[in-house]
Amino acid sequence: MSKFSRMMDIVMYLQARSLVKAQELADMLETDLKTVYRDIESLRTANIPIEAKSGRYGGFYIPKDFYFKAPKLTPEEIAVLFFAGEILVKKNGFMFEKDFKTALSKLKNTLAKEEINISSDKISSISYEIESLKTRLWENLFYIIEKCISEKKSIDVEYYTLSRDEVKRRTLDPYHLIYKNGAWYLIAFCHWRKEVKIFRVDRIKSIDETGIPFKIKKGFSLRDYLKNSWQITRGEEADVVVRFFPPASRLVKEMEWLPTQKIIEEKDGTIIFSAKVSGLMEIKRWILGYGSQAEVLKPQSLREEISSEIKKMLKHYTSTGKRHKTAEKEDNKN
DNA sequence: TTATTGAACTTCCCAGGGAA
DNA sequence: TTCCCTGGGAAGTTCAATAA
Incomplete structure (x- = not known):
């Protein structure tokens, strides 16, 4: 996030609340406390009246009479906002639907008819499907x-x-x-x-x-709590190293799966994927999804778990095969 | 009423990383 | 190499709540 975006977020956040602690802003922006103080100092230099209340129960605030004029939006920016609204409100059970709708209608009221028409044209040519937020x-x-x-x-x-x-x-x-x-x-x-x-x-x-x-x-x-989680669940931290064979290797290196990941490309088209992961359960499922195109090199415990999983799978399929043959015989009899 | 305590803002110095 | 941004650490200041 750029310094400018952070400063804008601070102004918006303070305008929506009465008193905000610097630590709360730091958490919200996922940055350091001192960076927040520096940003606030920059905002004050730019004549944004951010007041501070020192001491216990203190914090920062913007006086109620200060009005931060909304920036002039381009047709593309307006279109994106309406587009996001379409996705969130119409299909996905967005939890703040009511507030979002009123915010959009307020925005609409500030726009000229031509601007709304341009935005509607842009939206109609794009469609985007995401799963319901339920x-x-x-x-x-x-x-x-x-x-x-x-x-x-x-x-x-x-x-x-x-x-x-x-x-x-x-x-x-x-x-x-x-x-x-x-x-x-x-x-x-x-x-x-x-x-x-x-x-x-x-x-x-x-x-x-x-x-x-x-x-x-x-x-x-x-941020720290979730930083090395593969998806959401957490566990003991481990260094995971996996060799991926083509074509999976090409697919894996296209994406950033974890901030800690490192990829070494080999001459034969395979890649060595390594990352620090919090908990092995989810990454195990991910690796199994690549079938024979992935081989766990480290840790040994994960290698053994996957090996045992594959043996169990094999057992299911071979016994299913027997069942399948028996069923065929039964059919022929009839 | 006063002293103490704890929480939050303020300021400074320094070091590391990335961009120019 | 230089500059800017950011984070770590530390010490100081302010102020409300609480205890004596």
Whole structure:
């Protein structure tokens, strides 16, 4: 993110709230506290009236009478905004649908008819399909979680744990909601486990507000928490090294799967993919998806797990073959 | 009423990384 | 090589809450 974008985000964030701590801004922008102070200093130099309230319960704020004039948008930018609106509101159960619609209608009101027409023409020539965000299915759940995250208040939930096939009541301090790979997840401090854990929202069977305030664990950073996760679940950190054979090698090197990844290209067309990964469960599925075109070199434990998985698969297919032959014989008899 | 404490803003110096 | 940006560390200042 550029310094300019960060500064714009700071202004927008401060304008929408009454008092914001520098640390909160740093977390939101995923940057350092001192960078926030420097950006605020730059904004003040540019005559943006950012005031500070020192001491306990202090923070930064922009006086209510300050009005930051919206920039003039190009037809392309307007088209992109309406396009995003089409995707989010019409098809995907966007959780802030009502606010988004009013924001778009406000924007429309500021535009000339010709600008709206140009934008509509641009949208009609593009289509884009993404899977549903499915928030409507759990609208009330989302409302309570989102409310408790912003008010920093704990929740009591009944949560279904897939691995143990049991429902357990837990008290959670909700930190963050994240949508990844077709599912919503809640990152929260679990009072029962005494650590920050990830919960799938659709496995929450019931939810109650406790009204008890909480503080985010000191030193917790969402970016650090998720930095080496393959998708969403976490586990012990491990250095994973995989050899990919063509054509999978060409596919793998096209993408950035993890920020820590390194790829060494060999003369024979294979690649050596290495990365630091938090938890092996998800990367195991990813590697298995490439079948015979991937070979785990490290760690040995993952190599053995995949080998055992392949043996099990082989057993299924050979026994299915026997069943298939038996069934054929039965058919011939009839 | 005053001293203490804790939280948050403020400022400085230094080092590392990337772009020019 | 230089400059700019960013982050680490540390010390100082301010102010509200709390205890004595």
